[in-house]
Amino acid sequence: METKNLVVPGDFLGTSxxxxxxxxxxxxxxxxxxxxxxxxxxxDKRISVVPRVGTPPLPRAGDIVIGRVEDVKENVVVVxxxxxxxxxxxxxxxxxxxxxxxxxxxxxxxxNLQQEFAHEDIVRAKVIDAKALRLSxxxxxxxxxxxxxxxxxxxxxxxxxxxxxxxxxKVEMRKIADDYGKVVx
Numbered sequence: 368m369e370t371k372n373l374v375v376p377g378d379f380l381g382t383s384x385x386x387x388x389x390x391x392x393x394x395x396x397x398x399x400x401x402x403x404x405x406x407x408x409x410x411d412k413r414i415s416v417v418p419r420v421g422t423p424p425l426p427r428a429g430d431i432v433i434g435r436v437e438d439v440k441e442n443v444v445v446v447x448x449x450x451x452x453x454x455x456x457x458x459x460x461x462x463x464x465x466x467x468x469x470x471x472x473x474x475x476x477x478x479n480l481q482q483e484f485a486h487e488d489i490v491r492a493k494v495i496d497a498k499a500l501r502l503s504x505x506x507x508x509x510x511x512x513x514x515x516x517x518x519x520x521x522x523x524x525x526x527x528x529x530x531x532x533x534x535x536x537k538v539e540m541r542k543i544a545d546d547y548g549k550v551v552x
Contacts, residue, residue, distance in 0.1 A: 373419060374401040380414055391416030424454045426465070426494045431509070432502065434465060436488040442469045444484045446492065446502060463500055467492060471503040472542055473510075483542040489513040491544055510544040524548060 374380065378401040380392060388394050391403045392414055401407070405419040426432055431452035438445040444467040448459050467490075472483050484490070488511045492502035504510045514523045516532035516539070523530035523539060525547045530539045 372406070373404070374407055374416060375404050376401055380407060380416075385412075386414035387412050389413040389415030391418060424451050424459060426451055426459060426497055426500065428494055428497045430494045430497075431491060432459075432465065432494060433489065433491055433512075436484050436486055436490060437464060439480050439484050439486060441480070443467065444472075444480060446490060448500070452491070465492065465494070465500040465502045467502045467504055471495065471501070471505060474505055482540040484511065485514065485517055485539070485541070487515055488541065504542055504544075507545045510542040510547075512544045512547055514539070514541055 380386070380399045380401060383394055383397045383399060386399055386409070388399060391401065391405060392399050393402045399414060401416045403416050403418045405416040408415045408417050426448065432448045433450050433452060434446040434448040436444055437447045446465045446467060448465050451459060467484075469477050469480060472480070477483060490504065491509050491512050492504050493506065493509055495501050495503045514530055515521065516523055516535060516537055518537050519532060519535040521532050521534040523532055525531075525543060528543070530541055530543065532539070
């Protein structure tokens with residue numbers, strides 16, 4: 368087996384007389400070219416390009432995602448998904464926003480979403496339906512992980528089950544994740 372340096376799509380790799388076409392390459396009139404960014408691998412006359420850069424991840428059911436609250440409506444919270452936990456260095460392969468329905472906020476009855484989430488909150492949620500991007504924050508480790516004061520825009524600190532602004536002394540309610548304030552963002 369032989370490997371070569373990094374190639375990009377369209378790089379000439381050889382001819383069909385020399386090699387058998389493998390993964391990550393294509394044959395155009397007897398000439399073999401790279402189809403993806405990666406490293407050339409030649410094994411038993413089969414030439415392939417092993418991708419160096421993976422595709423952005425897609426949220427799947429069961430994934431934990433981190434996002435920013437974009438809007439709080441009467442029955443749903445709209446979340447712009449930034450990343451999937453475990454793949455923080457890659458943005459997600461979707462521009463759609465996820466939603467947290469009022470029934471998926473916590474295990475107890477929720478009457479007012481304004482007391483659970485606010486615009487610009489950073490939240491951790493679980494994907495419960497990947498096709499519709501429905502999210503849940505019912506577990507203790509899910510919910511708001513960072514929030515700012517609605518009055519003065521300072522960071523809020525956790526005091527028991529509420530969030531407190533040390534600047535203007537305002538107290539706010541949220542569906543707080545159990546590690547609120549300990550998460551580095």
